[in-house]
Amino acid sequence: MKKISFLGAGSMAEAMISGLLQAQICTKEGIVATNRSNDEQLMYLHETYGINTTRNKRDFIQDADIIVLACKPKDASSGVSSICEYVQEHQLIISVMAGIPTSYITQLLGKNNPIIRVMPNTSATIGKSATAISASLHANEEHVALAHTLFTTIGVVQTVEENDLDAVTGLSGSGPAYVYYLVEAMEKAAQEIGLDHQTAKPLILQTIIGAAEMLKHSQKHPSILRKEVTSQGGTTEAGIATLQQYNYEEAMIACIKNATKRSKEMGEVYSKEK
Numbered sequence: 001m002k003k004i005s006f007l008g009a010g011s012m013a014e015a016m017i018s019g020l021l022q023a024q025i026c027t028k029e030g031i032v033a034t035n036r037s038n039d040e041q042l043m044y045l046h047e048t049y050g051i052n053t054t055r056n057k058r059d060f061i062q063d064a065d066i067i068v069l070a071c072k073p074k075d076a077s078s079g080v081s082s083i084c085e086y087v088q089e090h091q092l093i094i095s096v097m098a099g100i101p102t103s104y105i106t107q108l109l110g111k112n113n114p115i116i117r118v119m120p121n122t123s124a125t126i127g128k129s130a131t132a133i134s135a136s137l138h139a140n141e142e143h144v145a146l147a148h149t150l151f152t153t154i155g156v157v158q159t160v161e162e163n164d165l166d167a168v169t170g171l172s173g174s175g176p177a178y179v180y181y182l183v184e185a186m187e188k189a190a191q192e193i194g195l196d197h198q199t200a201k202p203l204i205l206q207t208i209i210g211a212a213e214m215l216k217h218s219q220k221h222p223s224i225l226r227k228e229v230t231s232q233g234g235t236t237e238a239g240i241a242t243l244q245q246y247n248y249e250e251a252m253i254a255c256i257k258n259a260t261k262r263s264k265e266m267g268e269v270y271s272k273e274k
Contacts, residue, residue, distance in 0.1 A: 144159060
């Protein structure tokens with residue numbers, strides 16, 4: 001591909017740029033980025049990755065094979081409106097704006113561009129994102145395959161229907177924060193049981209990493225793996241009993257459901273706009 005243009009130059013755009021260059025999907029000369037007003041961030045991306053940056057919207061769009069909408073959801077209207085006159089219908093639009101329906105982007109563009117809506121998570125910055133992608137009405141299998149190739153550079157990719165993206169947002173989009181919250185609690189517990197931070201942190205992190213690797217490589221259901229660690233009358237049984245006492249499972253389910261609900265609410269705002 002000749003050129004990928006990023007509208008928005010924050011952490012997700014940087015993660016994608018880094019992944020694309022490392023995977024040699026495109027060259028640094030083939031990537032251009034712009035944002036609303038942060039010149040310092042554009043300079044950082046230019047100096048770090050050697051990509052092009054510009055404030056000229058015509059130059060930004062011209063000859064782009066792919067336009068990545070990586071601005072904040074609240075800036076969707078102003079961002080897309082600022083480039084719509086230069087966008088051509090054959091150009092593929094990839095949106096990483098959480099909660100913004102493809103129908104709303106089509107409305108803002110005033111054109112029937114192929115659009116792929118994407119829900120990565122912040123682990124993209126280290127190439128470990130759990131990403132879901134979905135296609136708009138005007139996107140075909142070739143567009144989906146291209147998006148799949150791009151996002152494989154920053155992690156694992158699943159293709160879903162667009163109406164499932166709210167559930168993905170609540171599950172894996174927000175998911176890293178749930179894990180970080182768990183680690184926060186484990187660090188506080190370690191302090192209360194007498195372990196200093198330098199001793200506890202690597203033990204906690206390796207516990208999380210090791211458990212994730214076990215889940216990834218084992219054919220056993222998580223409940224079986226949990227039971228294999230839990231000896232009758234032992235320490236793990238005592239710990240699990242406490243989690244059950246505090247309705248840990250119910251709290252996690254409610255957490256994900258509420259995040260999903262909020263994603264739907266955000267999307268409905270834009271779906272109703274004319």
